[in-house]
Amino acid sequence: MDNWIKLPGCQHITGSKCDFFPLINFYEEIKFRVRAEEENSTSSWYYVDPFIPFQKARLGPPEVRLEAEDKAVIIYLFRPGKRDGTSIWDMDALSFEFSLVFWENSSHGEEQEIKTNFYISKMYDLSTETTYCLKAKARLSWKVSAYSPVYCINTTAEHKLLPPENVTFGARNQSYVLTWEYRDVNVTFRAQWLHAFSKLTPWDNSNEWKQIPNCENVRTTYCVFPQSVFQKKEYYFRVQASDGNDTSFWSKEKAVQTEMYSTILPPVVSMKSTNDSLHVFVKAPKKQFDTFTYEIILWENASHTERKLVSKRSDIIIPGLKPLTPYCIKARVLLQDKWNKTSVFSAVVCEKTKPGAAASIPWVIPVIVILLLAVIAFCVMKLLWKCFNYVFFPVFKPPCSIEHFSEQPFGNLLLSTSEEQTEKCFIIENTQSVIIVEEPEETDEDYRKYSSQSSQDSGNYSNEDESLGNQISEALLQLKPQALSCPGELVLGLSSLGLHSS
Amino acid sequence: MASWYILQIALLLSFTTSLSLSYDLLQLQQQQQRSSLACLKLLRQVKGKPENCHQDRIDFKFPEEILQPQQFQKEKAALVIQEMLQNVLGIFRKNISTTVWNETIVENLTDELHQQMDHLKSTILQERLEDKNMTMRDTMTTLRLKSYYWRISKYLRAKKNSICAWTVVQAELIRNFSIINRLTNYFQD
Numbered sequence: 237m238d239n240w241i242k243l244p245g246c247q248h249i250t251g252s253k254c255d256f257f258p259l260i261n262f263y264e265e266i267k268f269r270v271r272a273e274e275e276n277s278t279s280s281w282y283y284v285d286p287f288i289p290f291q292k293a294r295l296g297p298p299e300v301r302l303e304a305e306d307k308a309v310i311i312y313l314f315r316p317g318k319r320d321g322t323s324i325w326d327m328d329a330l331s332f333e334f335s336l337v338f339w340e341n342s343s344h345g346e347e348q349e350i351k352t353n354f355y356i357s358k359m360y361d362l363s364t365e366t367t368y369c370l371k372a373k374a375r376l377s378w379k380v381s382a383y384s385p386v387y388c389i390n391t392t393a394e395h396k397l398l399p400p401e402n403v404t405f406g407a408r409n410q411s412y413v414l415t416w417e418y419r420d421v422n423v424t425f426r427a428q429w430l431h432a433f434s435k436l437t438p439w440d441n442s443n444e445w446k447q448i449p450n451c452e453n454v455r456t457t458y459c460v461f462p463q464s465v466f467q468k469k470e471y472y473f474r475v476q477a478s479d480g481n482d483t484s485f486w487s488k489e490k491a492v493q494t495e496m497y498s499t500i501l502p503p504v505v506s507m508k509s510t511n512d513s514l515h516v517f518v519k520a521p522k523k524q525f526d527t528f529t530y531e532i533i534l535w536e537n538a539s540h541t542e543r544k545l546v547s548k549r550s551d552i553i554i555p556g557l558k559p560l561t562p563y564c565i566k567a568r569v570l571l572q573d574k575w576n577k578t579s580v581f582s583a584v585v586c587e588k589t590k591p592g593a594a595a596s597i598p599w600v601i602p603v604i605v606i607l608l609l610a611v612i613a614f615c616v617m618k619l620l621w622k623c624f625n626y627v628f629f630p631v632f633k634p635p636c637s638i639e640h641f642s643e644q645p646f647g648n649l650l651l652s653t654s655e656e657q658t659e660k661c662f663i664i665e666n667t668q669s670v671i672i673v674e675e676p677e678e679t680d681e682d683y684r685k686y687s688s689q690s691s692q693d694s695g696n697y698s699n700e701d702e703s704l705g706n707q708i709s710e711a712l713l714q715l716k717p718q719a720l721s722c723p724g725e726l727v728l729g730l731s732s733l734g735l736h737s738s
Numbered sequence: 739m740a741s742w743y744i745l746q747i748a749l750l751l752s753f754t755t756s757l758s759l760s761y762d763l764l765q766l767q768q769q770q771q772r773s774s775l776a777c778l779k780l781l782r783q784v785k786g787k788p789e790n791c792h793q794d795r796i797d798f799k800f801p802e803e804i805l806q807p808q809q810f811q812k813e814k815a816a817l818v819i820q821e822m823l824q825n826v827l828g829i830f831r832k833n834i835s836t837t838v839w840n841e842t843i844v845e846n847l848t849d850e851l852h853q854q855m856d857h858l859k860s861t862i863l864q865e866r867l868e869d870k871n872m873t874m875r876d877t878m879t880t881l882r883l884k885s886y887y888w889r890i891s892k893y894l895r896a897k898k899n900s901i902c903a904w905t906v907v908q909a910e911l912i913r914n915f916s917i918i919n920r921l922t923n924y925f926q927d
Contacts, residue, residue: 259892263885288881327828327884327891330855431845433852437831468849 240269248273262289262324293324297384298334298374305485306364306395311336311357312439316374316381319438325376329438333375341367341388354435360488364394397484400425400457400475405490407497412466414451415458416475416487423477427451427459432470432491445474453478466494500579503530505567507587513555514587518567520550521579529570531578537562537586546570562588763812766861767922770819773854774915777826780847781915784901784908785838791902798889798910801882804917814876815924816862820855821880822918825887826911827851832891835899862925 246254260266268284296316303310315332317323325332334352338359339345350357362368369388374381400416407413414427427448434443451459470493477484501521508515518530532545534554538561545552557563564586569579804818827848834844890907897903 261885261888261892263881263888290881290884291877321832321895326832327825327887329828329831330824431849433849436852442831469853 238267243268257318257322259322260289262293264288290324295325295374295376295379295381297381298332298372300370300372300384300387302370302387302389304389304391306392307360307362308485309359309362309368309370309389309391311338311359311370313355313357313372315355315438328376330436331376334372335375336370336372337383338368338370341369355437355439356435358489362391364391366391395485397423397477397479397482399484400477400487403473403475403487403490405473405492405497407463407499408460410499411460411462412494412497413458413460414448414473414475414490418457418477420477420479423479424453424455425451425457425459425475425477426453427473427475429466430472430474430489431468432472435472448473463494463498469493469495495573496575496577500569500571500577502579502582503567503569505532505565505582505585507565507585509587509589510553511590512557512559513553514557514563514565514589516552516554516565516567518547518550518552521569529572530567531570532565532567533581534563534565537564557589559589560591562586762861763925766857767925769857770854770922770925771919773850774919776850777847778912778915780843780850781908781911783840783843784904785840788901788905791905794897794900794902794906796893796906798886798893800886800913800917801879803879804883804921810921810924812862812925814879815921816858817876818879818883819918819921820858820863821883822914823851823855823858825883826914827855829887829891829894829907829911833894833899835904838899838901838904 243254243256244258245256265286265288267286269281270284271281272279298316299314301312301314303312313334315325315329317325332353334354336350336352336357337347338350339347340363348359359368367388367390369386371383371386373383398419400418402417404415405412406415416425418425428445429448430445431443437443448459448461449465450461470491473490473492475487503521504519506517506519508517514534516532518532520528528548528550530547530550532547532552534543534545535541536558545554564584566581566584568581571577810818830839830844830847890910894903894907
């Protein structure tokens with residue numbers, strides 16, 4: 237069930253038309269219904285097709301107000317609709333575009349067509365005491381209004397005091413300088429500024445021109461003010477002369493994009509030396525600019541050959557430098573903007589690179605390392621020697637039960653010498669083999685068990701190829717390793733020879 | 739034979755131009771996000787800290803189709819962002835109350851929003867503005883957005899720009915900027 241609301245201003249209408257200005261949501265669909273009433277009887281409702289007011293509304297012409305100077309005319313534009321906050325176009329104030337037609341109201345007045353987004357425009361270089369006329373139309377997206385009625389105005393007689401000319405803007409150190417030209421001497425000047433975006437918004441008290449500090453009643457044809465006052469992107473400036481009694485009209489407005497002029501402070505550079513490289517830290521100047529690129533110049537303190545580096549990062553490592561050499565650097569900011577602005581160079585910072593890696597380590601550590609290595613090498617040599625002796629000069633005693641084993645083949649397996657001739661179950665004392673130790677008899681059992689186990693292991697781990705080495709390992713392990721100081725050593729020795737792994 | 743070379747050159751050109759274009763888009767995306775951050779910083783500076791504003795809370799009903807993750811072309815995303823920025827600016831212009839907002843803050847916010855709109859107009863929306871054929875769906879999205887901001891404006895007017903009302907709107911506008919940031923992801927379509 238819809239909640240139908242009575243439309244104020246459209247009740248008990250005698251005609252067939254009514255105007256209404258309710259504060260409704262113009263962007264939502266709206267429904268209307270009308271009925272006729274006569275004393276006590278009413279007709280049925282006629283339902284209007286639902287529509288969105290904003291879409292259906294047509295654009296009226298803009299309003300115009302003209303102001304005349306001696307050689308210029310100021311054009312104030314007002315968007316169509318009421319300006320009391322109830323207009324359907326209230327929320328689109330920034331989207332309006334205006335087309336102006338301006339001409340001199342004489343027989344040979346040619347029309348000038350101007351397209352603008354600004355609510356305030358000024359036509360310069362006109363003749364004095366002449367009538368000029370203007371008509372305007374508004375555009376909002378695809379909606380176009382009709383032309384407004386023609387507005388005309390007369391320019392005034394020539395003003396005694398001329399306005400300043402050739403207003404220019406520049407930067408000097410941390411200040412901006414506004415300069416202008418003026419012929420007479422006995423005048424004071426004042427300069428004003430405006431946010432560029434003010435012209436895009438309907439003209440009211442909030443966007444009026446403001447006085448530049450230190451630029452009021454000045455006798456010079458320039459004024460200087462700090463850059464910090466104008467940190468936004470775009471401004472307009474204008475200057476006016478005064479001789480005490482009379483003031484001139486305003487000069488032509490100078491549009492300024494401060495980014496083009498603003499001085500970028502140099503960065504602050506610091507360095508840390510590490511071995512043969514330098515770690516550079518660049519601290520950006522505090523500013524509103526987004527993308528900084530740094531240019532770093534590096535040179536050896538002695539020579540003057542410079543090396544240039546460009547980096548987007550604020551900490552850079554420069555490798556490949558000579559150790560124990562003093563290097564100096566300076567850096568500046570490169571802005572990647574359309575004016576390719578740069579800052580001045582930072583202060584020069586010098587630092588000596590550290591000595592080479594080898595010399596810098598304290599001598600104690602390498603000595604300790606060498607000692608350790610020597611000890612390890614010695615142990616390894618000892619082991620190898622034991623193995624060597626065991627393999628090539630084997631000392632073994634086969635178990636007494638094994639009778640058909642003769643030492644001879646074992647002895648001749650590797651070296652066909654008869655020096656290894658041994659008899660069963662006796663220990664050969666071989667001077668070369670320092671590992672011969674008499675083991676107590678009770679432990680024989682264990683050794684045998686161990687050896688048999690190991691032999692089983694050796695069977696498991698033996699390679700696919702039936703090499704001689706495997707046969708030897710099996711045979712050797714079946715023997716009582718009494719000739720050796722410990723079974724573990726045997727295993728180790730063998731494994732180092734690659735014959736057996738366990 | 740010649741046509742093969744021409745094809746190669748054409749491909750190379752299109753590749754490089756698309757590369758350069760996409761680089762600008764990345765920069766634009768980052769720039770928009772930086773701008774949103776700046777705006778958020780400013781928005782948070784409401785004068786005073788009101789306490790009992792719970793009864794003033796209201797759902798302004800942000801258009802659903804923008805909240806739901808769907809494929810937007812970069813032009814549409816830019817258009818939506820443009821409309822949002824414009825309307826946020828409008829709210830500040832129409833309903834500003836110096837008891838709630840510092841003039842400098844409003845000035846800075848206005849400048850930031852204008853700058854961002856300029857940027858979009860001169861990049862992604864450059865061609866859009868000359869093309870008058872906005873699709874029906876785009877129009878509907880714009881209308882729904884305007885409706886949403888109209889509701890915010892009406893609310894502020896009804897509450898006479900009270901600090902509680904502005905606190906509620908502040909929270910809503912902060913949410914707006916996070917939505918804008920999400921939309922910038924569509925710049926890289």
